[in-house]
Amino acid sequence: MRIDIITCVPDLLHSFFSHSILKRAQQAGHAEIVVHDLRQYSTNKHRTIDDYAFGGGAGMVMQVEPIARCIRDLQSRHEYDEVIYLTPDGERLNQGIVNQLSLKGNLIMLCGHYKGVDQRVRDLFVTRELSIGDYVLSGGELGAAVLVDSIVRLIPGVLNDETSALTDSFQDNLLAPPVYSRPADFEGSKVPDILLSGHEAKIEDWRYEQALIRTRTRRPDLLD
Template identity: 45%
Template sequence: MQIDVLSLFPEMFEGVFGSSILKKAQEKDAVSLKVTDFRAFSGNKHNQVDDYPYGGGAGMVLKPEPLFRAVESVRDDQKTPRIILMCPQGERYTQAKAEELAKEEHLIFLCGHYEGYDERIREFLVTDEISIGDFVLTGGELAAMTVIDSVVRLLPEVLGNKQSHIGDSFSTGLLEHPQYTRPVEFEGMMVPEVLRSGDHAKIDEWRKKESLYRTWSRRPDLLTDYVLTEKEQQWIKEFVTRKNLDS
C-alpha cells in the first residue's frame, strides 16, 4: 500500500512513522509512507497557502491551488487513490472504515490548519471526509496519524500474529473481552479459573459472553445494529438480573 500525507508540518510524523508497527510495516515493504509539505505548491513568492474568507468572518481558509497541485504531484497513474480530508465535519471514523481503507492501494491524506478549507477542495478533490470524534484539533495531523495506524496494522503480514486484529474491539461489532497473563495470582487477584482450565470450548464461550457484557455495560449503543443470537439474548437477561441485584 502507498500512503501519502499532505501537511504543513511534516516533522510531526517523524516519530510516529519511524516507530513501532508503522516502522516494521515499512521494513516489510507492506506500506510506503511519505509526507509532503504542500506549502511548496503555493505558487507564490511568499509561500502563502491560506487567505481571508469571502464574505468576511474570523480566521483564514486554506486555498485550493496548493492542495490540488500537491495531490497531483503524488498521484500514481497506475492506481486510483482515495483522497481523504481530515475534518471535524466528516464521517465519524470506525473500525469498519479502517477495514475498508485497508483494501485500497493508495491513500492520500489532507491535513488542514487554520479555520477551514476552500469548499472546492471538498467538492472536486476529495473522495472521503473523516472525523475521529466530535471535537476539534489544531490541525489534521494527529487525526491522520490515528487513521493511518489503524489501517496499516490491518495489512497482511504487518502484525506478527495474523489473528491479532480479529478479536480487537469493534472488529466483531463488540468490545474485546478481558485479557489476563502471568502470574495467576497477584496480590490476591486471581486469573479466572475458566482461562486456566484448558477447555477451549468453555474459554471461547466465556470470552464471547464477557465481550457482550463489556459492550452492554459500557457501550450499549454498539448493540443497536448488532444481531443477537438466542444465547446472547439469554446472556443479556442474565446481565440485567445481575445489575438489578447489585443495585
C-alpha cells in the same frame, strides 16, 4: 499500500511513523507512508498556503491552488483509490470504515488546518471526508496519524499474529473481553480459573460472554 499525507506541518508526523508497528510495516515493505509539505507547492516567495476568507470572519483558509498542485502531482505519478480529507464535519471513523480502507490500494490524506480548506478542494478533489470524533483539533495531522495506524495494522503480514486484529474491539460490534497475563495471582487478585484450564472451547465461550457483558455495560449502542 502507499499512503501520501498532505500537511502544512510535516514535522508533526515524521516521528509518529518512525516507531513500533508502523516502522516495521514500512521496513518490511507492507506499507509506504510519505509525508508531503504543502508549502513546497506554494508559488510565492513566502511559501504561504492560506489567505483570508471571502466574506470576512475570523481565521484563515487553506488555499485551493497549492493543494490542487500537490494532489495533481501525486496523481500524475500514482493511482489512488481515495483522496481523504480529515475534518470535524466528516463521517465519523469506525472499525467498519477502517476495514474497508485496509483493502484499498493507495490513499491520499489531506490534513486541514486553520479554518479548513477552500470548499472547492472538497468539491473537486476529495472523495471521502472522515472525522475521528466530535471535537476540534488544531489540524488534521493527529487524525491522519490515527487513521494510518488503524489501517496499516490490518494489512496482512504487519502484525506477528494476524488473528490478533480479528479479536480487537469493534470487529464484531463487540468490545474486547478482559485479558490477563503472568502472574496468575497478584496480591490475592487471581486470573479466572477458566483461562488456566486449557479448554479452548470453554475459554472462547467465556471470552464471548465477557465481551457481551462489557459491551452491554459500556457501549449498548453497539448491540443495537
